[in-house]
Amino acid sequence: MTVLQFLAPPLPHFTIGGEDRYPSGRKHLSRSKIGVFDLLFVTQGGLYMAEEDREYDVTSGKALILRPDLQHHAYKPCTADTHFYWLHFQTTGGWRELSDETPSDYRPPDDPYLPIASFMIDLPRFCSLANPARMQANFARLLEMQTAAGAPWEQQILFQEIVRELNSRQRELWNSPVYRVAEQTALYLRQHYLAPITNAALKERLHFHPAYLARCMKQVYGCTPLAYVNGLRLRQAKSLLMRTDIPVHRIATDVGFNSSTYFIRCFVQAEGMTPKSYRALHR
Numbered sequence: 001m002t003v004l005q006f007l008a009p010p011l012p013h014f015t016i017g018g019e020d021r022y023p024s025g026r027k028h029l030s031r032s033k034i035g036v037f038d039l040l041f042v043t044q045g046g047l048y049m050a051e052e053d054r055e056y057d058v059t060s061g062k063a064l065i066l067r068p069d070l071q072h073h074a075y076k077p078c079t080a081d082t083h084f085y086w087l088h089f090q091t092t093g094g095w096r097e098l099s100d101e102t103p104s105d106y107r108p109p110d111d112p113y114l115p116i117a118s119f120m121i122d123l124p125r126f127c128s129l130a131n132p133a134r135m136q137a138n139f140a141r142l143l144e145m146q147t148a149a150g151a152p153w154e155q156q157i158l159f160q161e162i163v164r165e166l167n168s169r170q171r172e173l174w175n176s177p178v179y180r181v182a183e184q185t186a187l188y189l190r191q192h193y194l195a196p197i198t199n200a201a202l203k204e205r206l207h208f209h210p211a212y213l214a215r216c217m218k219q220v221y222g223c224t225p226l227a228y229v230n231g232l233r234l235r236q237a238k239s240l241l242m243r244t245d246i247p248v249h250r251i252a253t254d255v256g257f258n259s260s261t262y263f264i265r266c267f268v269q270a271e272g273m274t275p276k277s278y279r280a281l282h283r
Contacts, residue, residue, distance in 0.1 A: 002221070003170060004037075004065055006121040007094040012037070014159035017087040017143055022047075022078045030073035036088040038066040039162075041129075043136055045082025050075040053231045053270040056222035058084075061132040063166065064222075065125050067097065085139040089159065097125070123166045126222040130169055138162050173220065181206075182220035185213050189225060193232040194256045197225065230266050233257060237267065241279040248275045 006012055015036055022028075028047055031038075040047060046059035051072040058064045066072045068090070129135050142158050145151040173179045188205055189197065199210035202225060206213060214224045221228055233255040240251050252263035267275050 002125045003098045004067075004123045004125060005096055005098050006091055006123070008119055008121050010091060010093045011156075011160060012089050012091045012121070012163060014142070014155055015088045015090055017085065017139070017146065019083070019085045019139070019143065022082045022084075024080050024082075025077050026082075027074035027077045030071070032071035033069055034088075035068050036090045037068055038072070039087040039089065040064045040066070040084055041087070041132075041135060041139060042082065042084040043132065045078055045080040045084075047078065047082060047084060048074055048076045053234055054222060055227060056126050057218065058126070062126070062128050063124075063135070065123060085136070085143075087139065087142070087159075087162070098122075121163065121167055122170050123163065124170045124173060127166070127169050127173060128219060129165070130172060131165070135162065135165060138165070178216045178219055181208060181213065182216040185217055185225055186221065186228060189229045190232060193229045193236075194254075196256075196258065197229050229256070231270075233263075234267060234270055237263070237275065238271075238278065241275055242282045251275070 022045070024045075028049060040049070040058055041063045042058050042060055044060055046057060047064075049056045049058055049064060049066070049072060051066055051070050055075050056064050138158060138161055142155060142162070145155045145158065148154075184206055185202070188202070202208075202210050202213055210225075217223060217225050217228060223231070236255045237251050240246055240254070241248075246254070248264070249260040252260040255263075257263035257266070264274060267273075267278070271278055273281070
């Protein structure tokens with residue numbers, strides 16, 4: 001699971017929001033480094049979003065936060081009529097993305113006489129909401145306030161309620177069986193990504209049906225076990241392409257792909273260029 005962690009104060013602040021309806025077959029726009037966090041909340045249908053090498057099926061009742069410094073796009077068009085809210089927010093304070101590989105090292109100060117005590121706000125990058133109806137009501141009210149004169153303070157207060165809802169959802173996820181299964185699966189994949197990963201191996205090692213493991217991974221990480229392990233392999237491959245002169249077909253084998261053709265296809269899908277082009281660009 002990945003989490004966006006914000007150091008407060010200052011609190012993250014709302015900038016602008018809206019809602020859209022996409023007919024089946026339409027895609028979300030592709031954008032790069034827009035400079036603000038983009039919170040998407042789907043109430044009907046589904047958006048199929050990708051950010052870097054991660055894909056997210058943002059279906060009804062789910063929310064996704066896209067980073068301000070990365071490129072995002074739709075990896076496939078909507079398959080049904082889709083309604084969603086979008087909300088841009090930013091912070092003037094520190095923030096970072098944490099994963100299970102980078103545990104938080106923050107400790108609150110123990111000095112009771114500090115003029116302002118800092119704390120961390122943890123928000124899930126991708127989640128199913130516990131109460132989507134309440135979230136929808138908050139989004140709708142927030143958008144109404146955009147046209148009301150003299151309501152900026154009220155807007156920020158309501159936005160903090162949305163942040164609180166997401167933070168509460170993050171705490172629930174940390175305590176859920178689905179999260180624990182997804183974490184166990186991700187740990188196994190990180191430890192064995194160089195070896196062939198099969199459904200039979202996952203079932204034998206983790207003692208759950210592969211379909212259940214896939215559902216847990218999709219809910220927590222936004223991707224299947226195969227997509228997760230391919231992401232690990234591609235990150236290692238990019239490092240080797242930049243740092244070494246090892247031939248592409250050897251890199252494919254070294255990072256766990258069973259064929260160079262499949263490796264190149266996955267690489268192009270994730271990076272928009274071939275491994276050779278990526279190497280040339282970063283030399």
